Amino acid sequence: MKPQLSLQGAVRCRSRGNHTFELRVPDFTLAPGDFVAVAGASGCGKSTLLDLLALVLPPDSTRHFSFHLGDSSVDLQNLWNTGDEAALAAIRRRHLGYVLQTGGLFPFLSVRHNIRLALDLNGAADDGRVDALAETIGLSAPMLASKPQFLSGGQRQRAAILRALAHRPRVVLADEPTAAVDQELAHRIVRELRRLAAVEGSTVIMVTHDRTLVDENDVQYGFDLHAEENRTVSTCKRH
Amino acid sequence: MPGEPPRLPRSVVPRLAFADLWHEWILSFCIATALAAVLAPLLLLLGLKHGTIETMRDRLIQDPIYREIRPAQTGNFAEDWLQRWRRRPDVIFMTPTILRGASIVRAFKPNGRDTASLDMVPTAPGDPLLLENGIDVPPENGVVLTTEAASQLGLKPGATLRIQANRYRGSVQEFADATFQLTGVLPPRGDPLPRLYAPLAFTEDVEAFRNGVAVPARSWPGGTRTAAPSYDGVFIIAAAPFDALTQRNITTGTGFSLVEELGPDELARRSGFRIAGTWHIYDLHVISEPSTEAGVNNARERLRGQDVILIPYARDLAVTLPNGARLAVSSWSLADDDARRLELVAPPWGAPPVTADFSVLGAVLLPAAMTGTGPQVPVRIERVLGDPALPLAVAGTGPEGFAVVPSPLAGMLRTGLRREILYDRDSASLVLGRPGFGGFRLYARTIDDVSALAAALREEGIEVVSQVQAIDRIRVLDRGLTRMFWLVAVVGIVGGAAALVASLYAAVQRKRRDLGMMRLLGLPRSSVFLFPIYQSTALAATAALIALIAFFALAGVINRVFASDLDLGQRLCWLPASYLLVAALAMTSAAALCALMAGARATQVEPAEAIRDE
Numbered sequence: 054m055k056p057q058l059s060l061q062g063a064v065r066c067r068s069r070g071n072h073t074f075e076l077r078v079p080d081f082t083l084a085p086g087d088f089v090a091v092a093g094a095s096g097c098g099k100s101t102l103l104d105l106l107a108l109v110l111p112p113d114s115t116r117h118f119s120f121h122l123g124d125s126s127v128d129l130q131n132l133w134n135t136g137d138e139a140a141l142a143a144i145r146r147r148h149l150g151y152v153l154q155t156g157g158l159f160p161f162l163s164v165r166h167n168i169r170l171a172l173d174l175n176g177a178a179d180d181g182r183v184d185a186l187a188e189t190i191g192l193s194a195p196m197l198a199s200k201p202q203f204l205s206g207g208q209r210q211r212a213a214i215l216r217a218l219a220h221r222p223r224v225v226l227a228d229e230p231t232a233a234v235d236q237e238l239a240h241r242i243v244r245e246l247r248r249l250a251a252v253e254g255s256t257v258i259m260v261t262h263d264r265t266l267v268d269e270n271d272v273q274y275g276f277d278l279h280a281e282e283n284r285t286v287s288t289c290k291r292h
Numbered sequence: 293m294p295g296e297p298p299r300l301p302r303s304v305v306p307r308l309a310f311a312d313l314w315h316e317w318i319l320s321f322c323i324a325t326a327l328a329a330v331l332a333p334l335l336l337l338l339g340l341k342h343g344t345i346e347t348m349r350d351r352l353i354q355d356p357i358y359r360e361i362r363p364a365q366t367g368n369f370a371e372d373w374l375q376r377w378r379r380r381p382d383v384i385f386m387t388p389t390i391l392r393g394a395s396i397v398r399a400f401k402p403n404g405r406d407t408a409s410l411d412m413v414p415t416a417p418g419d420p421l422l423l424e425n426g427i428d429v430p431p432e433n434g435v436v437l438t439t440e441a442a443s444q445l446g447l448k449p450g451a452t453l454r455i456q457a458n459r460y461r462g463s464v465q466e467f468a469d470a471t472f473q474l475t476g477v478l479p480p481r482g483d484p485l486p487r488l489y490a491p492l493a494f495t496e497d498v499e500a501f502r503n504g505v506a507v508p509a510r511s512w513p514g515g516t517r518t519a520a521p522s523y524d525g526v527f528i529i530a531a532a533p534f535d536a537l538t539q540r541n542i543t544t545g546t547g548f549s550l551v552e553e554l555g556p557d558e559l560a561r562r563s564g565f566r567i568a569g570t571w572h573i574y575d576l577h578v579i580s581e582p583s584t585e586a587g588v589n590n591a592r593e594r595l596r597g598q599d600v601i602l603i604p605y606a607r608d609l610a611v612t613l614p615n616g617a618r619l620a621v622s623s624w625s626l627a628d629d630d631a632r633r634l635e636l637v638a639p640p641w642g643a644p645p646v647t648a649d650f651s652v653l654g655a656v657l658l659p660a661a662m663t664g665t666g667p668q669v670p671v672r673i674e675r676v677l678g679d680p681a682l683p684l685a686v687a688g689t690g691p692e693g694f695a696v697v698p699s700p701l702a703g704m705l706r707t708g709l710r711r712e713i714l715y716d717r718d719s720a721s722l723v724l725g726r727p728g729f730g731g732f733r734l735y736a737r738t739i740d741d742v743s744a745l746a747a748a749l750r751e752e753g754i755e756v757v758s759q760v761q762a763i764d765r766i767r768v769l770d771r772g773l774t775r776m777f778w779l780v781a782v783v784g785i786v787g788g789a790a791a792l793v794a795s796l797y798a799a800v801q802r803k804r805r806d807l808g809m810m811r812l813l814g815l816p817r818s819s820v821f822l823f824p825i826y827q828s829t830a831l832a833a834t835a836a837l838i839a840l841i842a843f844f845a846l847a848g849v850i851n852r853v854f855a856s857d858l859d860l861g862q863r864l865c866w867l868p869a870s871y872l873l874v875a876a877l878a879m880t881s882a883a884a885l886c887a888l889m890a891g892a893r894a895t896q897v898e899p900a901e902a903i904r905d906e
Binding site: 100103104107109110138139142143144145146147149151153157159160161162166170171173174176200228 | 299300301308311312314316806809811812813814815817898899900902903
């Protein structure tokens with residue numbers, strides 16, 4: 054089976070003062086339908102990896118960086134090299150979904166409109182999909198009609214998951230999706246994300262520091278840290 | 293989903309922008325109100341300026357008096373000159389007027405006894421003074437009175453009005469009567485004075501009657517317009533020399549002011565005739581202005597009792613014959629008796645009186661070489677105004693170099709140097725052409741044409757009276773107010789723009805995370821650039837709407853407060869729809885410009901900021 058996304062031989066450095074942090078990704082390959090858990094302590098390069106995968110941060114160099122769409126594939130490294138931001142934005146719009154730590158919902162749109170925005174951005178009609186999704190995750194009609202500020206943290210995260218999945222993206226990136234809720238709720242939310250992604254057939258990359266959220270069936274990636282004098286090298290490896 | 297992803301629908305960004313504004317509606321409303329607080333006073337100020345100026349202009353435009361131009365002094369305006377001006381595109385109407393002194397007539401009250409003196413003004417079809425004051429131009433048998441005149445006479449439209457003009461002939465007063473229908477009463481705004489507006493033809497007839505001329509069409513008696521002779525001098529042939537007293541007598545009250553004794557040679561040189569014997573020859577003449585037949589008769593009176601022969605003459609006349617020969621005109625009249633005493637041949641016409649008809653006066657003596665031209669010769673009189681061709685009977689042979697004509701004829705032709713004269717075939721007489729008109733009443737097409745028309749008339753040497761100052765005053769006021777408006781406007785616009793720029797820029801800073809999220813969700817940079825521009829435009833459009841509502845409300849109040857000082861339909865504070873539309877559009881465009889900086893700032897927001905800024 055062809056991979057959905059592959060990032061191989063990638064290096065990304067960032068400097069702060071005279072200290073250099075270097076993230077190395079020898080091989081990060083996702084098959085369609087995978088649920089990938091990227092776990093690690095803070096400062097290990099989780100965020101940098103996520104930025105690379107979210108197509109908002111260019112890698113310094115890669116051996117191979119591509120996104121696969123059926124039979125064809127898009128050479129992402131080439132898009133970065135040529136500075137084709139519009140094409141990258143279009144891929145983000147169409148094929149990626151995001152769940153941020155606190156949801157990342159727009160405060161000025163109702164929950165329903167926030168979810169529907171993912172469809173609107175792609176010129177797709179609602180056709181009752183928002184309501185259907187909301188029902189599976191337990192968001193009531195009054196909640197849909199409210200602005201996100203009137204929802205609890207858990208409800209907001211559920212809404213964020215729905216927005217990330219609404220336009221049937223190939224890949225959903227979840228960045229610490231449960232950081233703002235308690236342990237019990239966190240497990241429920243991740244369970245729902247798992248279930249919905251499986252139903253929708255989306256690949257999920259979940260970045261978390263909470264290893265208890267990781268399932269044994271998940272594809273797991275972690276980081277090996279080597280600290281030298283002025284330099285920290287973190288290598289992202291599959292466990 | 294293979295292939296290119298579908299294009300980003302255009303409506304997404306504006307919808308997000310407006311939703312954001314709506315979400316923060318209190319803030320948005322405050323910004324819009326602040327902008328409206330800049331625009332509304334400007335609109336009011338402009339409206340007041342516009343309304344005031346328009347009201348003032350309206351008063352001028354609606355009142356034809358402000359478009360009237362008339363000469364400051366009595367002049368002499370020929371019909372073709374008037375025609376030329378009447379044809380100008382900026383002239384809507386022009387009628388000649390008659391001499392002021394000739395225009396006073398008496399109008400009878402209904403009792404048929406009492407009268408009122410009225411100044412009569414000619415009018416003609418198209419007269420805006422009447423038409424724009426709602427009065428029809430009177431037909432041939434109608435007149436219009438001013439309100440003042442009508443109240444003096446106690447007449448109402450439809451009444452019959454008897455008008456009388458008078459003249460003195462010697463000491464005898466003569467009257468001419470005419471009856472008219474009163475077709476309208478001109479409101480005081482058109483003319484506050486007691487006046488009578490009558491058809492031009494009637495006023496011309498009155499003027500002619502006043503000048504002693506008969507008007508057969510109205511059965512008014514009088515003379516014809518015979519050209520009266522005028523003379524430059526009189527040759528006086530006297531048996532005895534004049535003493536100093538005589539010389540003084542004949543230069544007083546005769547119109548002639550100099551006496552000069554001539555030798556026979558000098559007389560021959562001037563007249564073509566040589567007098568032999570012991571006669572004394574004097575030339576009694578004027579300095580420049582010619583004298584009249586009466587002047588000659590006065591001189592004759594002063595010399596009563598002395599043995600003298602008087603031959604009035606006109607200088608500087610010349611004729612051209614059909615063969616092109618040019619001859620000086622000699623004025624020569626001599627009765628048979630006198631001719632015998634002077635040992636000369638009397639001319640065939642003798643010494644004819646002025647009133648003699650043209651069959652006697654219309655004769656000429658030509659040099660021998662030129663008498664073969666036939667019994668009648670059409671001669672052209674040089675420098676004579678009007679029709680200078682005259683048929684003269686060749687009455688015989690005269691001295692070389694001269695065309696000798698009877699003195700009265702020479703005198704009439706001398707008159708023709710000053711005024712137009714015509715040979716009237718019907719009456720076979722030389723008559724004066726129609727005298728030019730004393731003045732005119734001209735109306736410019738618009739008040740803006742008055743200035744140029746007055747200047748053009750002045751260029752022709754005609755001082756004019758017009759209301760151009762009243763019009764210019766408004767223009768100067770308009771310019772001043774416009775300048776003031778822009779001063780205020782610049783201050784307001786700069787302040788409003790600064791406030792808008794600041795609030796838009798701050799909003800972008802405040803919403804970095806949301807903007808980053810939009811980028812993360814796949815909106816290109818160009819879309820987030822438009823985000824603050826849509827917002828700014830929407831705010832400005834709302835502000836313009838608020839400002840318009842405020843403007844209409846306040847303008848309504850202002851107009852109601854001042855309604856008592858305004859005519860119906862006039863407004864002190866008012867703007868045409870086009871101004872309002874332009875103001876709203878300008879406001880919206882300026883707001884879009886103000887948002888450029890905020891837009892540029894928005895494009896710098898990176899999508900990663902949405903992820904990181906947790």
